[in-house]
Amino acid sequence: MSKTSQQNTVTDANGASVIHTQAHTSGLQQVPQLVPVSPGGGGKAVPPSKQGKKNSFVDRNSDEYRQRRERNNMAVKKSRLKSKQKAQDTLQRVNQLKEENERLEAKIKLLTKELSVLKDLFLEHAHNLADNVQPVGTETTTTNAENNGQ
Amino acid sequence: MSKTSQQNTVTDANGASVIHTQAHTSGLQQVPQLVPVSPGGGGKAVPPSKQGKKNSFVDRNSDEYRQRRERNNMAVKKSRLKSKQKAQDTLQRVNQLKEENERLEAKIKLLTKELSVLKDLFLEHAHNLADNVQPVGTETTTTNAENNGQ
């Protein structure tokens, strides 16, 4: 499937376009100077209001044309550069976030451990109290108090 | 917006290449069927090792040529699709990591608070002991603190 083709494949047109930087190296001729623009076949395009009577042909030799092309080429290059840059930034962002993540996980691990130690201390203490009170049961020196859950 | 469809198809769009042109089909004349390959236009130098001397000309009408082109066009499309897909995946990854990050931060906040409560309990207890055993004046600032840097 492709687009190129349905009927005839090959396209036409191509003009000679040369890169500004370089000239055509060849001595071949340039043939079509005017090429049809916009296939039009189907039926779309063409503003409803005005049927452009414009040429519908583009003079590829025109200075005007070359100038437009060159401008567009620059714009394209610029746009693509920007796009690439953005993509790279995104990748960097990923790495950044990954690092941040690891840092956070480490911190969690630390806090968790600390918490665990404190809880153990509490338990130990509680046991000591229990040992002391075990005998009779009168002294409850406790100020006891907060159980926080969790 | 224009993915498949619209216009193309019939006439094509063609791209022109840097080289001189040609096309077939149109009512335009056909001029060069053989074009030099690798003009300086993009081309750069030839590999030092082997200066293969091939034709240096390409027959754009050749079936062989068209076939190669079409295959390459498919490959290009495929490759670009893949590339785009990857870019999107990367963006998704960013969001995923951001969420994960928030989750971790919340957990840290919770743990920190929990730890703080337990420490306060210790302090209180320490004070009680101090009241019982120690006169006045000595501040037990002992507990406390971790500075996490960064």
Place this chain on the structure above:
DNA sequence: CTGAATTGCGCAATTG
């Protein structure tokens, strides 16, 4: 409407 920015696409050179 005008010009810049985007986007889809084909070609050709390169790379693996």
Place this chain on the structure above:
DNA sequence: CCAATTGCGCAATTCA
């Protein structure tokens, strides 16, 4: 030799 990538220009669209 072939598929995958990549740089590049063209043209159609979309944005401002």
